[in-house]
Amino acid sequence: MIQIRILKTIVFGLFLTAVGGVAFSRSNSMNPTAETKNADMKRAKVTKSPTKLSRANGHILSFRLGEKKGELGFLSSWLPDQSGNPTEIIEGPASMAVDSSGDLFFLDSIREEIQHYSKKGKFLKSIELPHLNDEVEHAYTDLLTINEHLLVLDTENYLVAKLSQNNLRSDHTFTRIPRELEDSIPLIIDGFSLDLRGSILVQNRYDGSVYKLLPPAKSSDIFILRDVASAPPFRASLNLDSQNRILGQEFNEQNPTIVEFFRWKEGNEDSEKLFALPSIPDLFFVEIVGVIDQDMVLAVFTGGEERSRLSQLLRYKLDGTLVSSFKLNVREIPWNMNHRYQIFNSNVFLNEYRNLGKRLRVMRFTL
Numbered sequence: 001m002i003q004i005r006i007l008k009t010i011v012f013g014l015f016l017t018a019v020g021g022v023a024f025s026r027s028n029s030m031n032p033t034a035e036t037k038n039a040d041m042k043r044a045k046v047t048k049s050p051t052k053l054s055r056a057n058g059h060i061l062s063f064r065l066g067e068k069k070g071e072l073g074f075l076s077s078w079l080p081d082q083s084g085n086p087t088e089i090i091e092g093p094a095s096m097a098v099d100s101s102g103d104l105f106f107l108d109s110i111r112e113e114i115q116h117y118s119k120k121g122k123f124l125k126s127i128e129l130p131h132l133n134d135e136v137e138h139a140y141t142d143l144l145t146i147n148e149h150l151l152v153l154d155t156e157n158y159l160v161a162k163l164s165q166n167n168l169r170s171d172h173t174f175t176r177i178p179r180e181l182e183d184s185i186p187l188i189i190d191g192f193s194l195d196l197r198g199s200i201l202v203q204n205r206y207d208g209s210v211y212k213l214l215p216p217a218k219s220s221d222i223f224i225l226r227d228v229a230s231a232p233p234f235r236a237s238l239n240l241d242s243q244n245r246i247l248g249q250e251f252n253e254q255n256p257t258i259v260e261f262f263r264w265k266e267g268n269e270d271s272e273k274l275f276a277l278p279s280i281p282d283l284f285f286v287e288i289v290g291v292i293d294q295d296m297v298l299a300v301f302t303g304g305e306e307r308s309r310l311s312q313l314l315r316y317k318l319d320g321t322l323v324s325s326f327k328l329n330v331r332e333i334p335w336n337m338n339h340r341y342q343i344f345n346s347n348v349f350l351n352e353y354r355n356l357g358k359r360l361r362v363m364r365f366t367l
Contacts, residue, residue, distance in 0.1 A: 042275040042320045061104075061121035061362040062354070065092055070123035072360060073110030082306070090353055092360055095143040095191070095338040097150070098349060099165070104362065105150065107143040107338075114143065114150060116165070121362075130161045130172040142191040142237075142338040146198060153192050160192070160200065160213075177202075177213065187211075191338040193238040201238050201246075210238060210246055212266070237339050239288045239296075241318065245272075247288055247296060252276065259286045261296070263318075275320030284308045289350075290343035295323055297348060297367060299341065313348065315367045324367050334360065 065074040074092040081087045093106040093115075102119035114127040129140055129152065139156035145165075152161045158177040181187055181204075188205040192213075195201055200213040239247045245263040248271070252258040257279040262271035277286065282302040289297040292315065300312040310330035315323040332353035334340050342349035350363045 042273075059364045061117075061364065063106075063117070063121070063360045063362070065090070065358055065360060069126075070115075072106055072115060073108045073113075075110055090334075091336050092334055092353070093337055094141050096342060096349070096351060096362075097143045097145045097339060098342045098344045099145040100147075102344060102347075104349075105143060105145060107140060107152065109140050114152070127163070127165070130163055130174070132157070132159075132174060144192065144194055144339075146194065151192075151200075153189070155190055158187075181211075191237050195240055196242075196244045203238060210264075239290050241291055241296075242294045247291070249286060249288060255279065257281075257283050259283075261288075274318050275316070277314075287341070289313070289341040289348060292343055292346050292348075292367060294318065297343065299350075310350070310352075313367065326367065 064071045067073070072093055074090055077089045077091065078086045079089055091110070094109045095107040097105045097107075099105065103124070104117045104119070104121075106115045106117075108115050108126075109129075111126075112129050114129065116124045116127060118124055127150070129138065131138065137156060138154045138159075140152045140161075141155045142153040144151040148165055150163050150165060152163070153159075154161060158179050160175045160177065162173045162175070177187070177189075179187055185204075186206050187202075189202045190205065191202075193201045195212070201210060202213065203210050241247060241263060245265050247261065247263050249259050249261045252260055258276050259280075260276045261274040263274060264271050277298075280300060280302065282304070284301040284304055286301070287299045289299050291297065294317065296316050296318060298314040298316065299310055300314060301308050302311045303309050308331075310328050310333060313326045313328060315325070317323060328350075330350065330352045334351050334353055337351060340351045347364050347366055352361050352363070353359065354361045
């Protein structure tokens with residue numbers, strides 16, 4: 001039986017909403033050098049007015065949440081908002097992945113399955129989540145695709161399970177992740193990512209450090225843990241540039257309406273500054289969606305915590321030149337979903353709940 005962690009995912013979602021995902025402060029050990037920190041960053045160059053996204057820019061897929069075959073499992077809970085009023089919290093899929101053909105896979109931890117849909121949104125099949133044995137309770141929280149296989153992360157037992165898209169039990173393999181690092185530092189994870197070489201990256205929620213998990217040459221039972229970099233713990237999934245460097249961002253210390261962007265090279269704890277966004281009116285926070293070619297795609301949220309909405313998508317070169325911008329009005333972001341944004345073949349995938357959380361909508365378009 002797979003353990004369903006309702007409270008954990010809901011609290012994590014509300015935590016992201018509250019802090020905005022970029023307002024973290026680094027510890028002293030993870031701060032850039034004083035010269036890097038205090039140096040003036042390049043301001044982004046605004047050259048175009050935003051274009052409003054519409055159906056003509058892409059395609060919208062809609063998936064019903066429910067108990068029938070082909071629907072996505074969900075749970076509904078009520079929690080008080082800041083004013084003490086009860087607010088319904090919808091917990092749907094824990095993660096989404098896109099394979100090389102454009103097919104969509106949802107980690108449906110409620111129904112203990114992976115739901116497979118075509119790139120046009122047609123339901124294809126359900127894939128049962130793997131089990132070590134009947135005595136082990138799993139808590140799968142994230143999903144990735146690699147070649148013709150699926151990787152799922154079990155944060156209860158610190159396992160990565162690899163399984164075939166064809167749902168063959170004989171293809172299931174499990175790889176263990178250490179629960180503690182050097183000096184007894186706990187490893188707390190809720191998601192994982194792949195770098196450009198196919199290695200698994202995890203970000204420790206304990207201190208924000210990022211680690212690379214390398215499969216050893218002679219065994220598939222244990223990963224070798226290698227320190228990669230240090231970054232603000234702003235989200236579970238990590239983004240990298242075309243040279244395999246981790247991208248991150250934070251609010252400017254003097255002006256919280258300005259967001260600054262950095263990148264970290266493997267093995268180097270000092271960040272390299274990239275550029276700073278110009279001041280955005282009513283800014284709540286900014287998330288890195290991913291990278292297209294060598295450009296960074298950003299999701300801009302405005303309106304404050306109570307009225308936050310995804311209002312713009314921005315595509316920037318790493319030197320701060322604006323390539324394109326699009327207006328949006330997305331209000332129900334599935335905060336409990338890892339990889340709620342995806343980039344595949346220059347297509348951007350965004351997830352949102354619709355109809356009071358009874359549908360999950362995936363918007364796919366080209367920037």
